[in-house]
Amino acid sequence: GQQVMQIPQYQHVQEGEDFTTYCNSSTTLSNIQWYKQRPGGHPVFLIQLVKSGEVKKQKRLTFQFGEAKKNSSLHITATQTTDVGTYFCAGTNAGNMLTFGGGTRLMVKP
Amino acid sequence: DGGITQSPKYLFRKEGQNVTLSCEQNLNHDAMYWYRQDPGQGLRLIYYSQIVNDFQKGDIAEGYSVSREKKESFPLTVTSAQKNPTAFYLCASSPLAGGAYEQYFGPGTRLTVT
Numbered sequence: 001g002q003q004v005m006q007i008p009q010y011q012h013v014q015e016g017e018d019f020t021t022y023c024n025s026s027t028t029l030s031n032i033q034w035y036k037q038r039p040g041g042h043p044v045f046l047i048q049l050v051k052s053g054e055v056k057k058q059k060r061l062t063f064q065f066g067e068a069k070k071n072s073s074l075h076i077t078a079t080q081t082t083d084v085g086t087y088f089c090a091g092t093n094a095g096n097m098l099t100f101g102g103g104t105r106l107m108v109k110p
Numbered sequence: 111d112g113g114i115t116q117s118p119k120y121l122f123r124k125e126g127q128n129v130t131l132s133c134e135q136n137l138n139h140d141a142m143y144w145y146r147q148d149p150g151q152g153l154r155l156i157y158y159s160q161i162v163n164d165f166q167k168g169d170i171a172e173g174y175s176v177s178r179e180k181k182e183s184f185p186l187t188v189t190s191a192q193k194n195p196t197a198f199y200l201c202a203s204s205p206l207a208g209g210a211y212e213q214y215f216g217p218g219t220r221l222t223v224t
Contacts (some may be wrong), residue, residue, distance in 0.1 A: 009150070031210055042200060042215040043153070088152060092209025097143075097168070099209075102152040 004091050006101035014109050019079050021104035023072040023089035030092050032065055032072045037103070038085040046074075046087075079108050113137065114216035116201050121221045123195075131186045131219045133201035139214070141207035142184035146170060147198040147218075156199075159184055160207035188221065195223045 003026045013019050023032065031050045035043040047056055049065035049072060056063045062075045072089055086105045090098040114135045123129045135142065140161050145153040155168030159178040173192025178184050184203075188195045200218045204211035 006152075033209070033212070042218050043213075044215070045212045048210075048212065090153075090209070097155055097158060097207075097209055098213065099155075100145075100153040102150075105150070 004089060004099045004101040006089055006104055008104055009102065010105045010107070012107045012109065013079050015081060016078050019076045019083070019106055021074050021087050021089075021106075023074075023091070023101050025070045025091050027093055028069050030069075032069075032092075033090045033098065034063060034072075034074055035088045035090065035100075036085050037088065041085075043088060076106075079106070081108050081110055084108050114201060114203055114214055116199075116216035116219050118219060119217065121219055123221070123223050125223055126190045127223075128187055128189050129195075129221065129223075131188065131199055131201075131221070133184045133186065133216060134182055135184075135201075135203045135214075135216075136182060137203055137205075137214060138181070139203035139205050140181070141204045141211070142178065143202040143204075143213065144168075144174070144176065144184070144186045145200045145202065147200060153200065156186065158207065188223075195221060197221060 005024045033048045034046040037043045053067045054065040060077045064073045086103040088103045090100045117132045143158045144156040154170050156174050157176045159165040165176050175187045198220050201216040202213040204213045
């Protein structure tokens with residue numbers, strides 16, 4: 001079945017440093033979504049990418065969808081302590097349910 | 111105030127007992143989902159429902175059962191057949207079923223079975 005892998009599993013950064021998490025699928029995706037889960041909380045939707053090569057920005061967050069629609073990345077510029085949490089990607093094959101990656105847990109040292 | 115509620119937040123049970131987790135939504139969404147999250151891991155789909163009186167197995171349905179008698183409600187029963195029931199359970203909903211739609215998550219129920 002469809003598998004979605006995320007790396008790294010954990011990342012410690014100093015406040016102000018940049019952070020990137022990568023998402024790779026074993027199959028071509030029709031779309032990819034990103035969610036953030038704060039410690040002790042529940043996942044909250046951030047964004048959806050649909051087009052090959054698509055790039056979207058939300059303030060300090062930049063999301064990319066690969067040309068082959070099999071990978072994606074989330075880049076945070078100049079991390080802040082409020083960015084702490086686990087970031088999940090979730091991809092869909094046409095007509096199927098979302099398959100979540102294992103997540104990248106981001107820890108920020110002030 | 112629209113959203114998804116799950117109760118209770120924490121639940122403790124003895125091994126061998128069935129337990130039912132509640133999930134209610136007032137978003138008027140057709141689709142509802144149950145996920146399991148283990149420490150340091152992603153979300154795995156247990157069951158989903160596209161519409162009232164319909165539900166489908168997800169990737170890890172063994173040892174679980176669900177019902178969808180009302181649009182607003184999608185309770186999950188963790189049966190004694192589930193070998194490792196201790197986990198964080200998340201309920202979600204979306205306007206329609208399928209991965210093209212944003213999912214809204216409830217606050218979750220942390221189940222501990224000893």
